Amino acid sequence: MKIVRFYECGEPDVLRLEETAIPHxxxxxxxxxxxxxxxxxxxxxxxxxxxxxxxxxxxxxxxGVEVVGVIVEAGEGATALPVGTRVIGLLSHGGYAExxxxxxxxxxxxxxGLDAAQAVALxxxxxxxxxILATFGHIQPGERILIQAAAGGVGTxxxxxxxxxxxxxxxxxxxxxxxxxxxxxxGADVGINYTQPDWTTQVLQATDGKGVDLMLDMIGGVQFSExxxxxxxxxxxxxxxxxxxxxAVIDSEKLTARxxxxxxFYAGYAGTRPDLVVPAxxxxxxxxxxxxxxxxxxxxxxxxxxxxxxRLMETRQSTGKIVxxxx
Numbered sequence: 001m002k003i004v005r006f007y008e009c010g011e012p013d014v015l016r017l018e019e020t021a022i023p024h025x026x027x028x029x030x031x032x033x034x035x036x037x038x039x040x041x042x043x044x045x046x047x048x049x050x051x052x053x054x055x056x057x058x059x060x061x062x063x064g065v066e067v068v069g070v071i072v073e074a075g076e077g078a079t080a081l082p083v084g085t086r087v088i089g090l091l092s093h094g095g096y097a098e099x100x101x102x103x104x105x106x107x108x109x110x111x112x113g114l115d116a117a118q119a120v121a122l123x124x125x126x127x128x129x130x131x132i133l134a135t136f137g138h139i140q141p142g143e144r145i146l147i148q149a150a151a152g153g154v155g156t157x158x159x160x161x162x163x164x165x166x167x168x169x170x171x172x173x174x175x176x177x178x179x180x181x182x183x184x185x186x187g188a189d190v191g192i193n194y195t196q197p198d199w200t201t202q203v204l205q206a207t208d209g210k211g212v213d214l215m216l217d218m219i220g221g222v223q224f225s226e227x228x229x230x231x232x233x234x235x236x237x238x239x240x241x242x243x244x245x246x247x248a249v250i251d252s253e254k255l256t257a258r259x260x261x262x263x264x265f266y267a268g269y270a271g272t273r274p275d276l277v278v279p280a281x282x283x284x285x286x287x288x289x290x291x292x293x294x295x296x297x298x299x300x301x302x303x304x305x306x307x308x309x310x311r312l313m314e315t316r317q318s319t320g321k322i323v324x325x326x327x
Contacts, residue, residue, distance in 0.1 A: 002326065004096035004306045005060040009049050012307040012314070015063075025075035025101045032069030032087065032102060035116035037095045039301075039309045039322040040065065040124050040153070041218075041241055042268065046093060047310065063306075064095020064324075065268065066123040068116040071107075078104040086110045088123050088281070090271045096306055098326040106271075108278065111285050118288065118295045121153065121321040126284045126295075127277065128267045129157035132216050132238040133165060135276070136263050141166035143213040146203060146230065148194065149243060151179035153321040156186055156296040158216055163187040164292060171206055173199065175316065182319055186294070194223070203230035211235060221246035228254040240265040243316060296320030 001022045006014040025031040043063035067089045071081060081087060087109050089095075089102040110119045132154075133139045145162050149155045150172030162170050172183035173194040180191035190206045192199050204211060211232035217224060220242030227237055228251070239248055239262060250262055270276045287293035298320035301309040305324075312318050 001098040002303055003062055003098070004064075004303060005062050006047055007059045009047060009057075012047070012310040014047065015307045015310065017304045017306070022099045023101045025073055025078065027076040028078050028104055029075040029101045030071050030078050030104045030107060031073040031075075032067060032089050032100050032107075033072050034067045034069040034095070034098055034100055034326050035086070036068045036120040037064050037097075037303075037324040037326065038066040038120045038124055039306075039313060039324060041243060041313065042124075043096075044310055044313055062094045062096050064093060064097070065091055065271075066120055067091070067095045067100055067102075068110060068120040069100070072099075074104070075101075081107070081109055086116070086119075088119060090123055090277070092268075096303065096324060098303070108281055111289060113289050114285070117297045117300060117321075117323045117325070120323055121157075121295045121297055122281060122284050122288075123271070124267045125153040125321060126157055127270060127280055128240055128265065129154050129161055130280045130284060131270060131276065132240055132265050133158060133161055133214075135280075136265050137214050137216065137236060137238045139165050139167060139214055142168035144169040144171070144207055144210070144232070146171040146173065146212040146215045147183075147188070148173050148215070148217045148219050150174050150183040150188060150191075151319045152218070152243075153296070154218060154240070155183065156320050157293065159183055159186045159188050160293050161287075164287065169207065171203060171212060179319055182296075186296075194219070200226050200229040207232075214238070216240070217248070218242070219244050220248040222249075224248035225251050225254065228257070228260060231258070231260055233258040234260070236261045236263065238263050238265055240267075297323055299323070300325055302326075
């Protein structure tokens, strides 16, 4: 089978396509023939630096934490769905491959009507969008919300979910006019280019000086401190990434000045909690199948072009979900 590996951390070119034997599922595992692998910022961090990985990194290593595939074999004691069932598989790494063995306890059946590329956009980015809004963001009907990087995989879903959850005003930020147009087409009320020096002033103008009740930030870096400028009193920020490549630094004076709250969210941990995965995924499936949530899969690469997929993500020029297709 084909698999993407790297033997040292570095630029996208460290990713190599290799041939290896198809794995055999161990006790409690199922073997999936992969139809689609999701590409995420966590994969980029995994490849860039061993210190960025949240678990010890050994070489050779294979990125990929979410796949959609068909069960082709079950290991001993795997009380899973029958062979031939299409499922979502969640794993700590190893998803960039034609076959993967995953714990049977971590698989979730994909309902009929969803193709593999749509389905693989929901485990990491869909769950993130849902939880940073509803579970950790505590969004309430009528509240004003600002969604950073609103044209990305998480952002495009968050804009739509905010509308479904009855946000009063949705402000989308992005780095180009085309990205802002996409966010507006998905239901945002206002689009603001966050690369402009007066972006926080524009947010305040859009909210009649009141600021936003909830802000979703995946950019991090020096801009994070600016978020407090356009946050309403008692406002909340949920931070869930660092697309800028720099970690957010929280200014405690800005945090306490108007009783603001900052909450962190990491999908890798949430994925280990069935209570955070199964109910939310079922709700997302319902929204998609009802035509209320439109998954934006804008970039599809063959497995051998994993390095190109990473380059695209790192340029921050992509919109929607990036998917690798092994077949």
